[in-house]
Amino acid sequence: MEVQTLLIGRIEECDYIVYDTLNRVSRKHALLIKEDNNLFIQDLGSSNGTFLDGRQIKPNVRVPLKPQNKITLSRDYELDFQKIRFPDLLQGNRRGLQEKDDQTILMSNSSIELNSGGKTILFDRNNARMEDLSKHEVNKFKSFGRASTCDIKLESPTVSKSHLNIRLLTSVIFEIEDLNSTNGTYVDGEKLLPNKRYQFSSSAQVRIGNNLNLDLKKYFPEIIVLEKKAIAPPPSKQLPPTNTIDSTSEELKQFKELENVWKEYNSRLNQATSTATGFGIGGAVLGLAASVFTGGVAGILLMSGGGILGRYLGQKESNKIRGDLTFEDAFLEVYACPRCKESFQKKPWITIRECFKCKTKYR
Helix, strand or coil, rough: CEEEEEEEEECCCCCEEEEEECCCCCCCCEEEECEEEEEEECCCCCCEEECCCCCCCEEECEEEECCCCCCCCCCCCCCCCCCCCCHHHHHHCCHHHEEEEEEECCCCCCEEEEEECCCEEEEEEECCCHHHHHHCCCEEEEEEEECCCCCECCCCCCCCCCCEEEEEEEECCCEEECCCCCEEEEECCCCCCCCCCEEEECCCCCCCCEEEEEEEHHHHHCCCCCCCCEEEEEECCCCCCCEEEEHHHHHHHHHHHHHHHHHHHHHHHHHHCCCEEEEEECCCCCCHCCCCCCCCCCHHHHHHHHHHHHHHHHHHCEEECCCCCCHHHHHHHCCCCCCCCEEECCCHHHHEEECCCCCEEEC
């Protein structure tokens, strides 16, 4: 009897990893079991339960499955048989998960399904956290150090044999890890903790020890160094004015630029409601999540350091990127009143006449 299992949950050791921003899915939620041509689902004592056709199943008990059944993790996180590649399992052919070319599928609900190395990772491209996406990045690290085995050999007594690793996540974001070096690795003057990965925008300055600066452009020619924009701080808290205030020419210019921000965001939403399509991974996972897959305007903007993500990074004082940053966070912060920085939320750009908070008039 041939037995195959598929572990479903939020942690990396699962076969089917679900990055659920609402934490409906447990770390180890359920087990899909195949014995010959029979399928079973088993809840692993999850916090919110596993439901079969609307009824919660008992934990740690195998329940037989049929293709027409509906599985729900918690009461509202549905697992579609097609989306988790049940057809391969039902046909007794799991090789597709391991031998087929890596593939990414954009689904109809703004989710992305990434199949790579025999694992399936499901995440929402608008709300997935950067630290989660970077765990599945396909771009390789470059190692820096004195040892001949390093990708970049640095001849300096300040440098350890194996000092640090760096890789690009997109053309405007890099990830860096100090390898427990003797003299340390610093980014923008801050010493990194050893053996911990950090994400920074491309304008960050990397230093080894006290005096050896790294020119990232030299080692990563494709990197695009973002120019930091001087963003005026929001005014101090005060009662909102009762009458509208005319915008300055600079504020009006910044407001008009928000039209492209809205178009990029809306383009993502429109594609998220289109028919599911498969794409080879090819590039960075984070870039895949942050761009529109058609290679249209937003994709070009991302590669050139523009777009929502580029704008967000360019206006942040710190180059260090929050691990819990999502594309939605970046959009809401960028899509804001040029004067008071209050977010316009998801109001269509064409309908915005004034800021509801500071009453600055834009039309």
